[in-house]
Amino acid sequence: VDVSLSGIRTAHGPIEAMPLEVSAVAADFQLRPNYPNPFNPSTTLAFNVAGEIGQSYAVRLEIYNPLGQKVKTVVQDNLPAGNYEYTWNGDSDSGSLLPAGIYFASLRSGTANKVIKMVMIK
Incomplete structure (x- = not known):
């Protein structure tokens, strides 16, 4: 039921919802x-x-790092299609903390590659 500013009530019939087909x-x-x-x-x-x-x-x-040297492998695995989140603690593969600066995260799967720029501050 809707009520207008002038007090007029308007009734609406039942609302139907149909699920969309889920993509495979x-x-x-x-x-x-x-x-x-x-x-x-x-x-x-x-x-x-x-x-x-x-x-x-x-x-x-x-x-x-900015020199193009790999400093950390966060994920190297076979993953099902879907959404993921990982936390990087600013450490290298050896476990040492890296200095402040610019870093690049590279995601690869098959022939696809995406890169983002990150800034670590201290």
Whole structure:
């Protein structure tokens, strides 16, 4: 029932909702901006693995320094299509904390590659 400013009531019939067909394919391959950015001491990396629901895909999420050197492998796994979030604590593969500066997160799956720029502050 709607009531207008002048007090007129309007009744409406029942509302019907029909579910949309659920897609059998996950959303586009995507690496979303990390948050927070700039960050200290950690940041969240969120991404989508595109593909057929129920199928797994080889995925690599790596961190590079400005010289193009890989400093951290965050994920190297076969993941089902879907949405993921990982936290990076600003450390290297050896476990040492990296210095403040610019870093790049690279997400790869098959021939797809996405890169974002991140800033670590101290």
